[in-house]
Amino acid sequence: MADLRHSQGLVALSKKDQNITKFMKLLESIPVTLSTHFPRKHLLAVSGLSTALLVTLMFTPEEAAHGARVNATPLVAAPADIIVQQPQQMLDAPPVLADIVVPPSVPQWTDMEVQSGDNLSAIFSKVGLTAQDMYRVLNSTDEAKVLNRLYPGYQLSFYIPEAGKLTQLKVLKSPLEGYLFTRIDDGYQVESITRTADVKTSFKEGVINDSLFMAAKRADIPAVSIMEMADIFGGVIDFILDPRDGDTFSLLYEEKYLDGEFIGNGDIVAAQFTNQGKQFIAVRYINEDGEVGYYSPDGESMRKAFLRTPLDVFRISSNFSLNRKHPILNTIRAHKGTDYAAPKGTPVRATSDGVVTWAARNGSFGKLVVLQHRGQFETKYAHLNDYASGIKKGVRVRQGQIIGYVGQTGGATGPHLHYEFLIGGVHKDPRTIVDQLPQAISLEPEELPRFRAQTQDLVSRFRQQSVDSRLLSLNAANDQNLPAH
Numbered sequence: 001m002a003d004l005r006h007s008q009g010l011v012a013l014s015k016k017d018q019n020i021t022k023f024m025k026l027l028e029s030i031p032v033t034l035s036t037h038f039p040r041k042h043l044l045a046v047s048g049l050s051t052a053l054l055v056t057l058m059f060t061p062e063e064a065a066h067g068a069r070v071n072a073t074p075l076v077a078a079p080a081d082i083i084v085q086q087p088q089q090m091l092d093a094p095p096v097l098a099d100i101v102v103p104p105s106v107p108q109w110t111d112m113e114v115q116s117g118d119n120l121s122a123i124f125s126k127v128g129l130t131a132q133d134m135y136r137v138l139n140s141t142d143e144a145k146v147l148n149r150l151y152p153g154y155q156l157s158f159y160i161p162e163a164g165k166l167t168q169l170k171v172l173k174s175p176l177e178g179y180l181f182t183r184i185d186d187g188y189q190v191e192s193i194t195r196t197a198d199v200k201t202s203f204k205e206g207v208i209n210d211s212l213f214m215a216a217k218r219a220d221i222p223a224v225s226i227m228e229m230a231d232i233f234g235g236v237i238d239f240i241l242d243p244r245d246g247d248t249f250s251l252l253y254e255e256k257y258l259d260g261e262f263i264g265n266g267d268i269v270a271a272q273f274t275n276q277g278k279q280f281i282a283v284r285y286i287n288e289d290g291e292v293g294y295y296s297p298d299g300e301s302m303r304k305a306f307l308r309t310p311l312d313v314f315r316i317s318s319n320f321s322l323n324r325k326h327p328i329l330n331t332i333r334a335h336k337g338t339d340y341a342a343p344k345g346t347p348v349r350a351t352s353d354g355v356v357t358w359a360a361r362n363g364s365f366g367k368l369v370v371l372q373h374r375g376q377f378e379t380k381y382a383h384l385n386d387y388a389s390g391i392k393k394g395v396r397v398r399q400g401q402i403i404g405y406v407g408q409t410g411g412a413t414g415p416h417l418h419y420e421f422l423i424g425g426v427h428k429d430p431r432t433i434v435d436q437l438p439q440a441i442s443l444e445p446e447e448l449p450r451f452r453a454q455t456q457d458l459v460s461r462f463r464q465q466s467v468d469s470r471l472l473s474l475n476a477a478n479d480q481n482l483p484a485h
């Protein structure tokens with residue numbers, strides 16, 4: 001059994017789960033191949049570190065806190081932890097009076113999942129309770145305030161043994177966290193519910209022969225995990241321009257279970273992407289302070305000074321062919337940037353932390369954003385349809401932050417992003433320059449033993465699994481080639 005089973009502490013369901021549905025709609029139709037207008041000969045060359053750019057790269061997942069928590073899989077709120085107590089003497093008594101022993105009544109729990117637009121009084125009235133019943137709970141304890149801030153996906157379970165009498169109310173913010181209110185006298189007492197998910201890891205791999213997203217779908221890889229993978233490798237692979245048919249990738253990621261029931265996907269534990277013959281491996285490492293980061297097997301952070309692509313690869317609208325040759329692209333070979341053809345409105349991200357030094361129209365650039373980064377680095381984003389809200393001169397931006405949207409303002413005849421990269425005022429090819437930049441922070445030498453202890457076994461198992469499943473698929477292919485008889 002290759003599963004690495006272990007339990008983790010309380011794991012709240014990730015908020016990124018809510019992006020799944022949105023994302024799945026895009027899955028079908030995002031081709032990844034795009035023509036590029038620069039030679040890619042240096043693409044694979046990772047040269048030595050040149051200057052001393054200091055970028056503090058804390059790994060903070062982009063999908064930080066906003067919006068409500070939504071469970072990917074609605075929990076069927078089984079009141080498994082509510083045990084019907086039978087009087088002891090009844091169990092001990094000889095079963096002579098069988099006709100008198102009444103079977104314990106099955107508790108009548110009513111489960112409600114909070115939907116968008118629901119409010120508490122409507123929910124109470126649906127289960128036959130009055131506003132007075134509601135206020136009795138609301139006024140009972142501080143914890144009852146949770147009921148004033150219901151989010152879609154919250155699970156409410158009512159135990160109403162006789163009409164109108166709310167004896168217990170279970171409020172689950174996630175399958176792992178919530179409260180149980182139990183009627184006492186004229187009020188309610190409360191206890192916290194905290195549960196720990198069983199975590200097991202799942203290994204999946206895919207081969208690109210159309211797009212990364214189709215490949216992930218075929219391999220039954222959750223959308224949220226493939227997005228996370230693209231995020232992890234965002235500093236080494238341009239997921240718009242780099243992927244090619246035949247590229248392979250594999251993921252070891254966590255799945256969370258409660259009482260044997262799947263409740264959601266967790267983090268990526270290790271990932272591999274082989275792009276045009278070059279293999280990248282990233283492995284999760286949790287340091288002593290509990291900070292999570294992804295590193296190469298040698299302990300080099302996967303977080304780089306610059307993202308490879310300024311486009312938000314997951315928001316490129318469907319039914320747009322990235323293969324489409326745009327007229328403007330034929331004329332720009334000699335110019336000083338990379339052009340990404342993309343539909344109007346596609347979000348554009350800051351490729352590194354920096355300060356906005358320009359956010360206004362500028363001749364043939366149209367609506368232009370210029371960012372100044374630490375060191376002598378500058379990036380430009382032209383032909384924007386619009387700036388993201390709050391983007392103006394003097395504002396600080398973080399790597400990955402949305403700064404504007406693709407358009408065709410200025411001298412563009414079709415929607416595309418024109419992206420420039422300058423060092424000390426000199427234009428560099430953004431497709432190759434990032435290989436020559438100083439790399440992001442690696443682990444300190446004294447941290448390496450701890451890092452190895454945590455990841456070495458994982459990396460080798462991960463590699464082994466890659467080999468095993470390659471052999472398996474090889475065997476499967478061979479089996480199919482056997483002559484039928």
Ligand SMILES: [Zn+2]
Pocket residue numbers: 332335337338339417418419
């Ligand atoms: Zn251009």
